Amino acid sequence: MTTWTDHTADRPISLxxxxxxxxxxHHRLDEAWLAAxxxxxxxxCFVVSGGQVLIDETPDGRTELVMTPxxxxxxxxxxxxxxxxxEDGVSYFALQKDSLPGRIDQSARPAGLREAGLLLSPRDTGxxxxxxxxxxxxxxxxxxxxxxxxxxxxAAGHIxxxxxxxxxxxxxxDPAVIMAVTDEDDRILLGRQVHWPEGRFSTLAGFVEPxxxxxxxxxxxxxxxxxxxxxxxxxxxSQPWPFPSSLMLGFMARATTTxxxxxxxxxxxxxxxxxxxxxxxxxxxxxxxxxGISIAARLIEMWYGKPLPTRSFV
Numbered sequence: 175m176t177t178w179t180d181h182t183a184d185r186p187i188s189l190x191x192x193x194x195x196x197x198x199x200h201h202r203l204d205e206a207w208l209a210a211x212x213x214x215x216x217x218x219c220f221v222v223s224g225g226q227v228l229i230d231e232t233p234d235g236r237t238e239l240v241m242t243p244x245x246x247x248x249x250x251x252x253x254x255x256x257x258x259x260x261e262d263g264v265s266y267f268a269l270q271k272d273s274l275p276g277r278i279d280q281s282a283r284p285a286g287l288r289e290a291g292l293l294l295s296p297r298d299t300g301x302x303x304x305x306x307x308x309x310x311x312x313x314x315x316x317x318x319x320x321x322x323x324x325x326x327x328x329a330a331g332h333i334x335x336x337x338x339x340x341x342x343x344x345x346x347x348d349p350a351v352i353m354a355v356t357d358e359d360d361r362i363l364l365g366r367q368v369h370w371p372e373g374r375f376s377t378l379a380g381f382v383e384p385x386x387x388x389x390x391x392x393x394x395x396x397x398x399x400x401x402x403x404x405x406x407x408x409x410x411x412s413q414p415w416p417f418p419s420s421l422m423l424g425f426m427a428r429a430t431t432t433x434x435x436x437x438x439x440x441x442x443x444x445x446x447x448x449x450x451x452x453x454x455x456x457x458x459x460x461x462x463x464x465x466g467i468s469i470a471a472r473l474i475e476m477w478y479g480k481p482l483p484t485r486s487f488v
Contacts, residue, residue, distance in 0.1 A: 187413050187424075188291045188467040193300025195258040195266065202329040208256060211265040217244040219254075219267040222305040223274045225416075229290050230282040237293035239302060240282045241266075248275055255308050255331030257301050268305035268331075270312060287416065291467040307416040308332070311345040314418070319343065346419050351391045352379035353425040354473035355402065357432050357446065362477050364452075364461075365400060365436070365444035375445070376464045377473050379422070392425050400444045401435030404428065410476070413469040424469045426476065449478060456483050 201207050211217060218241040220227055228240035244267065253270035260266070274284050287306060291299050308331050318325050318336035325334035325343060334343045354377050355363040364375040380395035382388055393404040406428040413422045434444050447455065455461035463482040464470040471482055 187411055187469055187472050189287070189299060189303050189414055190411065191296035191299070193296050194260055195297060195300050195304075196260075197258040197304075198256075199332070202256060202332055208330055211256070212244050212254070212267065214265060215243065215245075216263070217265045217267065218242065219244050219247045219269055220301070220305070221248060221269045221271050221274055222302075222309045223271050225306050225310065226274060226284045226286050227290065227302055227305070228274055228282040229285045229293065236295070237290075239290075239294060239298040252327050253312065253331070255305065257304050260297065266301055268301070268308065270309045288465050288467050303414055303416060307414070307419060308345060310416060310418040315343060315346075347414075348420045349382040349388070350379055350415070350420045350422055351382060351388055351395060351425060352377055352422050352470060352473065353392050353396065353407075353427040354477055355396060355404065355427045355429050356477060357429045359448075360477075361446040361448050362452070362474065363400065363402065363429065363434075363444060363446055364474075365441045367440060368438070368442040370442075371462075373460060374462045375443075376468075377470045378441070378444075379470070380440075381420075382423075388423050388425075392427055396427065396429075399437050399441045401431075401433065401437075403430040405430045410473065411469065415469075422469050424473055426473070452478065 220239050220241045229237055230240050231237055247269060248271060250269050250271065255268045255270070257266040257268055287302060290302060294302065312327070312331065315334060316324060318339060318341055320341045321336060321339045323336055323338035325336050328335045332345065357363070363378070365378050366375050378396055378399055380391065380399070382391040386394070389407045392407050396402050396404050404427045408426045410424040410426055412424065415422045432446065436442065436444050452461065456463060464474065466482070466484060475482055
């Protein structure tokens with residue numbers, strides 16, 4: 175049995191570093207407190223639209239969320255979400271708008287999490303992940319699933335209430351397993367989804383079904399997608415993945431069989447790679463690595479023993 179040694183342990187998984195933000199959920203139903211926090215001169219806010227925010231480079235080379243004092247914020251009442259308080263007592267809000275505001279200096283640019291998550295500080299990344307997750311849920315859950323009436327926002331963006339039947343609806347998070355599968359020869363199994371471009375390979379993944387443990391989900395998904403049996407399953411780490419609303423649960427999994435039989439519905443192609451074969455495929459461009467923000471990249475790196483090549487967002 176292989177003992178896993180993470181030779182890239184100093185590389186944290188993106189979106190998971192401590193943000194230093196206390197979400198302070200006990201304030202979400204306190205309208206007087208929220209109003210006072212919004213009016214405080216130290217409060218900062220930013221706009222989120224379609225999963226994007228504005229980011230900007232500072233003179234010393236850092237990248238930051240473009241935030242403004244609340245008194246300079248675009249007008250919105252219903253779509254104002256309280257995100258938390260930092261250790262200095264500064265409150266943070268996100269404003270959901272149909273488009274990002276323009277910038278007079280023209281230096282800021284819009285960015286989604288796949289890019290910004292690799293550039294921003296843990297504080298800014300944590301705020302952005304929270305805001306993007308809320309925005310997506312708010313945009314796609316405007317009506318009551320019980321009676322069909324339009325719901326209204328409550329709890330500073332963290333609840334939607336139905337005025338007709340009284341139902342309360344909460345942001346959903348869908349658990350999904352993602353696994354680096356290796357065999358007794360210490361090769362890794364990577365697959366290409368049917369809608370991915372030629373050459374893009376990554377770890378296998380899938381959603382946990384009702385009444386299923388996460389270990390069962392790992393074995394079922396690998397069997398369904400590529401026909402490979404799984405024995406030992408070892409949990410590694412989790413990662414919030416608001417594309418649109420998943421929590422990725424990362425695993426290393428040991429194959430008990432190696433014959434590949436792709437399902438053709440989700441996976442178009444799957445291959446076993448040794449480290450030498452994967453390195454050569456990266457060098458030739460035959461295989462494109464996952465984006466560095468994804469937990470998939472870190473799972474592969476744990477086996478690969480060094481950072482993967484970086485991938486452009488263009």
